[in-house]
Amino acid sequence: xxxxxxxxxxxxxxxxxxxxxxxxxxxxxxxxxxxxxxxxxxxxxxxxxxxxxxxxxxxxxxxxxxxxxxxxxxxxxxxxxxxxxxxxxxxxxxxxxxxxxxxxxxxxxxxxxxxxxxxxxxxxxxxxxxxxxxxxxxxxxxxxxxxxxxxxxxxxxxxxxxxxxxxxxxxxxxxxxxxxxxxxxxxxxxxxxxxxxxxxxxxxxxxxxxxxxxxxxx
Numbered sequence: 001x002x003x004x005x006x007x008x009x010x011x012x013x014x015x016x017x018x019x020x021x022x023x024x025x026x027x028x029x030x031x032x033x034x035x036x037x038x039x040x041x042x043x044x045x046x047x048x049x050x051x052x053x054x055x056x057x058x059x060x061x062x063x064x065x066x067x068x069x070x071x072x073x074x075x076x077x078x079x080x081x082x083x084x085x086x087x088x089x090x091x092x093x094x095x096x097x098x099x100x101x102x103x104x105x106x107x108x109x110x111x112x113x114x115x116x117x118x119x120x121x122x123x124x125x126x127x128x129x130x131x132x133x134x135x136x137x138x139x140x141x142x143x144x145x146x147x148x149x150x151x152x153x154x155x156x157x158x159x160x161x162x163x164x165x166x167x168x169x170x171x172x173x174x175x176x177x178x179x180x181x182x183x184x185x186x187x188x189x190x191x192x193x194x195x196x197x198x199x200x201x202x203x204x205x206x207x208x209x210x211x212x213x214x215x216x217x218x
Contacts, residue, residue, distance in 0.1 A: 092194070
């Protein structure tokens with residue numbers, strides 16, 4: 001396991017403030033028992049932050065035909081929806097919600113070429129709400145497979161997410177299962193797939209990024 005390279009600054013700030021909080025607790029808080037309780041709470045929070053920004057080793061189950069989840073979490077939407085930003089057509093849609101304890105690194109869901117990328121500033125509504133996909137801060141990436149199939153995925157910030165990192169650049173050749181970015185704190189990732197795609201998950205399923213198979217392209 002390693003730590004996300006774009007999170008070193010966040011972790012440095014957390015541990016610096018944590019050290020100050022521990023010093024202040026031990027120096028000024030009375031009774032002593034309460035000072036140690038506060039110290040343990042702060043230390044626990046810092047340890048959780050280290051765990052939060054982890055990049056675990058994953059078995060790469062995807063390919064240019066097999067689509068894997070781009071995020072850890074629970075499937076909250078599995079339906080058909082019209083994608084209006086880029087594709088301009090009805091697609092099968094799979095939405096994965098990440099809670100505070102899920103790995104928040106994101107991974108390329110399919111092998112191919114990035115043909116579109118755009119960052120959209122926006123609100124920070126609860127990520128599981130339907131309107132979040134349109135109103136919240138988000139990024140949109142489209143990958144075209146060697147067979148010409150287009151897979152779109154969208155990183156959505158949630159109520160507490162305040163930074164989205166995405167490595168997408170048009171023209172990039174990407175490999176399924178490699179890291180493509182990270183969303184900091186609870187958030188959601190939406191995937192739009194061709195209508196003839198064979199879906200392998202349903203609402204309520206838990207999936208692992210890079211390893212959890214979402215669908216097969218036909």
